[in-house]
Amino acid sequence: MRPTIRDVAQNAGVSIKTVSRVLNDEPYVREDTRAKVLAAINELGFVANLSAKRLAKGQAFTIGLLFHNASWHYILDAQRGVLDTTRAHGYSTLMHPCDVARSLDAREILAQASQRLVDGFVFTPPADNATQLLENLEAMGVPFVRMTPWEREREWPYVAATDRAGAREMTEYLLQLGHTRIGYVRGPADQKAGADRHDGYRDALATAGLRYDPDLVRQGDDQFEAGREAACSLLGMREPPTVIFCNNDEMAAGACVAVREAGLLLPEDVSVAGFDDIPLARQVWPALTTVCQPIYDLAAAATQMLIELLNGQTPPALSIEIPTHLIVRASTAPPHHN
Amino acid sequence: MRPTIRDVAQNAGVSIKTVSRVLNDEPYVREDTRAKVLAAINELGFVANLSAKRLAKGQAFTIGLLFHNASWHYILDAQRGVLDTTRAHGYSTLMHPCDVARSLDAREILAQASQRLVDGFVFTPPADNATQLLENLEAMGVPFVRMTPWEREREWPYVAATDRAGAREMTEYLLQLGHTRIGYVRGPADQKAGADRHDGYRDALATAGLRYDPDLVRQGDDQFEAGREAACSLLGMREPPTVIFCNNDEMAAGACVAVREAGLLLPEDVSVAGFDDIPLARQVWPALTTVCQPIYDLAAAATQMLIELLNGQTPPALSIEIPTHLIVRASTAPPHHN
DNA sequence: GACGTTTTTGACACCGGTGTCACCGTCCCG
DNA sequence: CGGGACGGTGACACCGGTGTCAAAAACGTC
Known part of the structure; x- marks a missing residue:
């Protein structure tokens, strides 16, 4: 059996709560106590069980990444941007290829939120015709950020290129x-x-x-x-x-x-x-x-914003525009005049 | 607050265990009781909390998909094969771009298993130089299936093309x-x-x-x-x-x-x-x-095999080879003789 | 109607963490 | 020296499900 927080507590001669404090870098732990606990953790090879933490915290520490068509090349860049950012924050990413306009898929997305599989969503385009779904998510208090431009009258956060x-x-x-x-x-x-x-x-x-x-x-x-x-x-x-x-x-x-x-x-x-x-x-x-x-940057920015929303912070801005730039290669030339 | 299984039980006038039985399609529930419970579930809009289930079952119902380089096109097909299969079995997929040969990444992979984030892994190539990691996983009792051919002397499951x-x-x-x-x-x-x-x-x-x-x-x-x-x-x-x-x-x-x-x-x-x-x-x-x-099929077969291993079943075979076939298009012609 | 068997149900512990709150010991101050 | 503030710690309930096991109900048999 894998050791639990109770085994660590016993081994270190402290309460489970104190172990929990050490694990989460909470204040109010004396240095020598912390050292004892860390030694016990090391000795037992203890690793905290994420499922238990999720249940106790009522958070999944996971965000859903919704995208329409897996054959789109840019999805890979978007994935990397999201994955790198979630990982840096200790979050996981749940990939979900789907068509947000289909009600069947929309139901599944809502179910993922209800099941507490995910805390929020990043939408990659196309997601412009899913107003109903977005309204439902908003009503459920499930935050989301969209990687697509959006009209200003709705206060829904988005990240887009120019x-x-x-x-x-x-x-x-x-x-x-x-x-x-x-x-x-x-x-x-x-x-x-x-x-x-x-x-x-x-x-x-x-x-x-x-x-x-x-x-x-x-x-x-x-x-x-x-x-x-x-x-x-x-x-x-x-x-x-x-x-x-x-x-x-x-x-x-x-x-x-x-x-x-x-x-x-x-x-x-x-x-x-x-x-x-x-x-x-x-x-x-x-x-x-x-x-x-810069799709990677767009995705990373969207994820960053979402995680801030999840943590109850107010992101610096609820909409971000990232500049594009022209890249001249070999497929264009002056017109041929005959 | 979202309703819990206790709310449903109260509403239906039964015990939480009975609700649990209905949720999991267990036998030994009278038809009229089942109907009462289902009605209560419907009325309250109850959806079971996956985190709680994971903790109680000691399983993550998630598999990790490891791949090296996100810029490889075929990864998308592999992803779809894995995602479709996990979804069909009620599992989630955790994408993890990494270099299995790097010890830092290997440590992270082992941590994911220790944290109970995932129950097992599907490796896409290249993963031929990670013997150490695979041995560790085996020692931890964490199953895996590899999408790459493999020498026969090791009894490690794999799926490969011819x-x-x-x-x-x-x-x-x-x-x-x-x-x-x-x-x-x-x-x-x-x-x-x-x-x-x-x-x-x-x-x-x-x-x-x-x-x-x-x-x-x-x-x-x-x-x-x-x-x-x-x-x-x-x-x-x-x-x-x-x-x-x-x-x-x-x-x-x-x-x-x-x-x-x-x-x-x-x-x-x-x-x-x-x-x-x-x-x-x-x-x-x-x-x-x-x-x-057929990368999609390879990935789907690997995932299927992994899920069978996770459920304690013995897959029909521990190694599968899927045939390739020649596709002649326009980039080849008889040699130019001058 | 008594009794054995099978179906149906519920009480309650448990999974492994986190949150609350009370309590203890020091230190400082009047 | 009494009392308040605060750093440090632990007891215990709680998150929302599942597993165990015993009790209750239904059924069949003689």
């Missing part, structure tokens, strides 16, 4: 290269981040005095295949765009394939740009010009 | 295309799976009556950059290979870039082949010829 500014910067760069017909592949309709990027694209066009042309815009679901299809459709136009800017890198990789399949040269005939800067962006040829979104 | 046969099949396919100088990029030296694949490569050469030429072999660490460097080195030889077969897809993607950078056509001048069939294999251009390793 999506709009990032997309504007990319579009300005493309305009500067000389492109005037810039194809755009949007993300899912229900995602605020995607909408913001789209707005950034429009901002840059407007500033440059160019008309926003809906014919140059396609809708995708952020997956590779959607990027390929959207690009294929854009390239099939009578007057196709000279560059295709996608809502994320995975779709941009798909667009690259579509360019190749159309028998065109990349980037000489058509340029392609992405968003996110996931590892894939460097692993395709030519490497993708993209907007770097 | 790495050797898979690499042989690929090499035979390349030979059949007409290649005779087949470059090979090995995986890390301490991984059994990599060694097996290398053996499969040699098997096929031997069967075809070709000499194994160490000059055509490079060593990589399974990352993109290593594949690029290895391929670059191979292509710089006086008589370079006509195809480069890599230990995994990520290095193969790197090799593709090296071919491009050398100003060569892929696959007309040089072919490239990978192993694993991760999503990346379909997202580069041309799509990679590779060996499909």
Whole structure:
């Protein structure tokens, strides 16, 4: 049998409460008592039982990380950001791939909170269509932080990248290269981040005095295949765009394939740009010009904020925006004039 | 306050033990009693507290998933396989990115078991150099299953793909295309799976009556950059290979870039082949010829086996091999004869 | 109706920690 | 020297379930 706190107490000749004090670095323990207890702990090889602590404290010391689609590359970075932060605070992380918009999954999420499996949640996008779920969590007093921009009127905490500014910067760069017909592949309709990027694209066009042309815009679901299809459709136009800017890198990789399949040269005939800067962006040829979104930092910040909320502290801010930056690689070039 | 089992008992007019019986579908509860209890549960919105159950049962109902490098694409598939299986059995999964060969990380893994955070572990490769850790776990009575081939003399359970046969099949396919100088990029030296694949490569050469030429072999660490460097080195030889077969897809993607950078056509001048069939294999251009390793199934099988071990059952087998299969895409072609 | 067997139920200890509060011993001060 | 403040400690209830075991109820048999 593994030793318990009672065994340690007996071995050290003190009460269990005193052992507990030593374990938790509480004040009011004399130095020599502390030493006795530590010696006993060492001698017995005692390690505290987390389940007992959780029960007694009424806390799980665990946060749930919700994400939609495990095939999304950036999830790995988000996971690392969350895991590193929780670990640093002595918390655990419960991964939960799910679709927050599905009521079945929403019920399961609420159950995890009810079962005291987790103390709070970090949502990665897309989580913009789960108002009902969020309201339920709020009513249950279960805190959460979302990794996605959010309208201001709700006081729900979030951490986001400067999506709009990032997309504007990319579009300005493309305009500067000389492109005037810039194809755009949007993300899912229900995602605020995607909408913001789209707005950034429009901002840059407007500033440059160019008309926003809906014919140059396609809708995708952020997956590779959607990027390929959207690009294929854009390239099939009578007057196709000279560059295709996608809502994320995975779709941009798909667009690259579509360019190749159309028998065109990349980037000489058509340029392609992405968003996110996931590892894939460097692993395709030519490497993708993209907007770097520091997902690890976003995730770490979201987790930090959540843990502060759990500890009853007031985080310095309930919304954080982390800047993106343009990364120019080889998939973009000035337009080909024939 | 959330209702407890005592509230339910009071509301239903029975003892807490009877409520517990209903919750756990134990026999010896009269139908009408069960109905009364269920009604009370419903009325109060009672959900059992998992922490209490864990303490009482002395089990965490959680397994730890250990993996080395979160940037490896196949980790996502492995995660899904593990998560789906644990969830189906009412278990949770604790992700733990770590380097099992580092003693600091090994200590943390042992601590997780001591703290009763987890009941057992699934190891994803590389975990071939952690004998010390595995022996400690065995001594503590903490079960584990490894996703990697393993020598037979140790009775440690594992789940693996048919790495050797898979690499042989690929090499035979390349030979059949007409290649005779087949470059090979090995995986890390301490991984059994990599060694097996290398053996499969040699098997096929031997069967075809070709000499194994160490000059055509490079060593990589399974990352993109290593594949690029290895391929670059191979292509710089006086008589370079006509195809480069890599230990995994990520290095193969790197090799593709090296071919491009050398100003060569892929696959007309040089072919490239990978192993694993991760999503990346379909997202580069041309799509990679590779060996499909059903990682999801491997992970699910490993988890299933672990849970059976935890429940004191004897799994049907303590080692499982899951077949791989060749996937021919566009990155391979007959050699260019000039 | 008495009795043995099987089903159904409850009292209560227990899992291994934490929180509350009373108590003891010192020290300081008037 | 009495009394208040405070550092240090322990007794014990408590967190919310599960396991044990004995008692009660239901059932069948003669």
